[in-house]
Amino acid sequence: MTSPFPFTAIVGQDDMKLAMILTAIDPGIGGVLVFGDRGTGKSTAVRALAALLPPIEVVEGCPVNSARHADCPDWANVSSDRIVTRPTPVIDLPLGATEDRVVGALDIERALTRGEKAFEPGLLARANRGYLYIDEANLLEDHIVDLLLDVAQSGENVVEREGLSIRHAARFVLVGSGNPEEGELRPQLLDRFGLSVDVKSPTDIDERIEVIRRRDAFERDTDAFMATWAPQDAALRDRIVAARAAIGRVESSDATLRDCAGLCLALGSDGLRGELTLLRTARALAAFEDAGAITRDHLRRVSAMALSHRLRRDPLDEAGSATRVARIVDDVLA
Known part of the structure; x- marks a missing residue:
């Protein structure tokens, strides 16, 4: 195999990689x-x-x-x-x-x-x-x-x-x-x-070349390639395990809860699932980075992935959903 x-x-x-790491830290x-x-x-x-x-x-x-x-x-x-x-x-x-x-x-x-x-x-x-x-x-x-x-x-x-x-x-x-x-x-x-x-497919030629180079090396000598990257994978595994253990100790202040609610209200997202997901995702990111509390920087960095698919459609706004979220984040968390 x-x-x-x-x-x-x-x-x-x-x-994509960060989103998958965060769900590995907190499957909830x-x-x-x-x-x-x-x-x-x-x-x-x-x-x-x-x-x-x-x-x-x-x-x-x-x-x-x-x-x-x-x-x-x-x-x-x-x-x-x-x-x-x-x-x-x-x-x-x-x-x-x-x-x-x-x-x-x-x-x-x-x-x-x-x-x-x-x-x-x-x-x-x-x-x-x-x-x-x-x-x-x-x-x-x-x-x-x-x-x-x-x-x-x-x-x-x-x-x-x-x-x-x-x-x-x-x-x-x-x-x-x-x-x-x-x-x-x-x-x-x-x-x-x-x-x-x-x-999206990478548009930078050097990045595309690196993709080809690594995939070719993997297929030509899988064992050697796996051995080369094993230390990096092991280090990431240790960070995920440590974050799982630390996530229960990450604090979320009333100001953080207000920011979550303010963002979702400004975006017009339905229900409360958006706020709860945004909070859990930011907490997982804080744990991954060994931070003791959720900050506005954590909220900014995960807001698009947690909220962009919960937006109501706006036929008059041609911007993508991630762009709309970023715009609102800049206003609410200015």
Whole structure:
């Protein structure tokens, strides 16, 4: 199996990489939506980050990656108490996936004839405590979108057929990517992504050459390339682990809360999810930079990724959503 490309070796795309790092520090932020050109490293970055993260501890044989035997669902019939380590899972959700493949399938005949809960776990079970990656998320079928909305809200997958009910934990970082020219994302699903970033193909020739140089070196001698970048990946892993431990100690003042509310009011974002996401994202950034409290600089740097996809459309404003956010940030946090 080919090793994922090192995360720290990805050239440019700083906003995308930062957004993914922040969701790794605090998965409660709610995932990342990446819109942009094909071939800009979106799927590469997801797999690279997951490979960089520390392995997770799971009960051997548990189909939902539970950390304790008590958390394994009863239908799994897991007898082992042995704890093993696994890489952080990254599960792809194909556009043509059926409902049974996503949520899992119940064997109704076996359940009725033998009285057993026979359940074949789906993609949501495998993604628990990891990443669920949707390429071309804007082309996802509506009924699959509805399923994801329910699970993203509750953190639990429930499958009900013929009076039988199966449930299991399904908490994952949702990462979606797509090309806006091929269709827009449903507003209900768009709002479930904590962060949103736009990526573009590099226009600087030296940057494009560096992309080619590193990818070619990776493909020609993968082991040597991985060894070269291993120290940088290890250093980033240590920073993420330290930030996870420190995030609970990062202070947020009343002034910070007022800034969050003021920004969202000025932008006209619906509901309160914008403020909460902005606060969590700024706190994760502060923890990542070993700061004891959230500052206005932290809010400025994450405001576009936390709020740009929550704006109401303004047909009279031709500026992009990130530009509109930056404009409001300059006014409110002047």
